[in-house]
Amino acid sequence: MKFMDVDVSAQMLERFLSKCPLLKHISLDRYKEGTDFVAGGNKFTFVDLLQCVPLIQDLEIADSYMKYLCPGGMLHKLPTSLVHLKYLCLDVCMTEQNEISFVLCMIRSSPLLGKLTLRMYDNEKSLVPQTSNNFLDPEDYSDLNLDHLEILDIDIYSNLPLVKDFVKLIIAKSPVLKKVRIELNDNSNFLDPEDNLNLTLDHLETLEIKMFSNLPLEMEFVKLIMAKSLVLKKVRIELNDKVSVDEEVKMLRDLVLLPFPRASPSAKLIIERPKAS
Numbered sequence: 630m631k632f633m634d635v636d637v638s639a640q641m642l643e644r645f646l647s648k649c650p651l652l653k654h655i656s657l658d659r660y661k662e663g664t665d666f667v668a669g670g671n672k673f674t675f676v677d678l679l680q681c682v683p684l685i686q687d688l689e690i691a692d693s694y695m696k697y698l699c700p701g702g703m704l705h706k707l708p709t710s711l712v713h714l715k716y717l718c719l720d721v722c723m724t725e726q727n728e729i730s731f732v733l734c735m736i737r738s739s740p741l742l743g744k745l746t747l748r749m750y751d752n753e754k755s756l757v758p759q760t761s762n763n764f765l766d767p768e769d770y771s772d773l774n775l776d777h778l779e780i781l782d783i784d785i786y787s788n789l790p791l792v793k794d795f796v797k798l799i800i801a802k803s804p805v806l807k808k809v810r811i812e813l814n815d816n817s818n819f820l821d822p823e824d825n826l827n828l829t830l831d832h833l834e835t836l837e838i839k840m841f842s843n844l845p846l847e848m849e850f851v852k853l854i855m856a857k858s859l860v861l862k863k864v865r866i867e868l869n870d871k872v873s874v875d876e877e878v879k880m881l882r883d884l885v886l887l888p889f890p891r892a893s894p895s896a897k898l899i900i901e902r903p904k905a906s
Contacts, residue, residue, distance in 0.1 A: 631656040639673035639697065646681035653713070655682060656689040675699055675731060679707060686713050692720035692750050699731040706772075707738035714739040715777075718746040729795065736799075737773055745775075745799070746782040749792070765794040767801040775803040784812045793824075820849040822856040822890060830858040835865075842869045843880055852889045861893040866900045877902070 630652055637645075646652070675698045679685065690698070717735060721728050736742065781799055800806060836854055841847060855861060868877060881900065 630654060631658060633658040643673045643677060643681070646678060650682065651684055652682045653684055653686040655685060655687070657694040658689070658691045673698070675735075676704065676707065679711065680709070683709065684713050685711060687716040687718075688714060689718040690720065692722070692748075695720055695722075695728055695731075696725075699727050704734055705737070706734060709738075711735075711739045712741060715741055715743045716746075717742060717744070718748070720748045720750055722750055729791075732795075733770075733773065736775060740774075741777050742775060743777050744780040744782070745778060746784070748784040750785065765791070765798045767798050770798060770802065773798070773802050775799065775806075777805065778803040779805055779807045781806065781809045783810070820853045822853055825853060825857070828853070828857050830854065830861075832860065833858040834860055834862045836861065836863070837865045837867075839867045840869045841866045841872070843872050843876055848880075855896060855898075856890040856892055858896070859892045861891075861896040864896055864898045866898075868900065868902050870903045872902075 630649070632642075633656075646655075678698065717739065719732060719735075721732055732747070736745070778799075781796075781803070783796065796809075796811070800809065833854070836851075836858070838847075838851065851864065851866070855864060877900070884898070
């Protein structure tokens with residue numbers, strides 16, 4: 630079931646969902662512009678919503694609903710675990726501690742969660758919360774276990790310390806995680822070597838990259854690996870055939886004129902065009 634551009638109040642939504650206890654898929658995308666979602670003083674929270682749909686398997690909540698369904702923060706854990714929930718997709722403002730707490734509550738309460746998608750957005754009216762430096766320290770979340778999470782998607786990643794700590798927490802608690810996809814925003818500095826001090830590649834001698842498209846993030850990744858590989862001997866980059874000769878020349882010129890840190894000064898960097906088939 631999907632709500633999109635629907636003229637619905639919190640009271641109407643609660644009444645509707647309470648009549649659908651067998652629902653397995655819910656998407657609350659956005660309500661109709663101008664709708665007073667909390668008209669009448671009705672306090673319909675996420676706890677109330679989830680109690681209406683105990684068999685939920687896929688849940689998607691957009692930002693317009695997030696800010697009204699968790700206005701006062703969330704419990705440490707839901708009263709009843711979401712034992713059927715396998716996919717969770719949420720819009721999250723990482724400067725809103727209420728929303729961060731809600732995500733953590735949902736994770737704790739979903740023992741079979743297999744895929745988590747977070748679409749991050751900014752709230753210009755919100756100030757970054759004054760939390761302690763170890764607010765998201767994995768050691769403080771011994772009860773947070775994502776034993777079935779295989780995929781983590783994060784859209785519009787911001788390089789705020791709290792965001793980075795949140796991602797590290799999720800990864801640290803996901804023993805069977807297979808894929809992490811992070812879409813960076815324009816201001817992110819995610820692959821800066823100084824932000825990856827715990828990354829050490831003491832035995833890496835050869836790095837090969839094929840289908841290299843010369844995207845900024847790809848080059849930053851190469852620079853990060855070279856900055857962290859003490860015994861690196863060879864870096865071989867095979868370009869995507871869509872990379873023009875002019876782009877290749879500019880890339881080589883930038884590598885010469887704009888030197889970057891290399892842990893292994895003797896590492897040989899080889900850039901090749903794809904072989905004709």
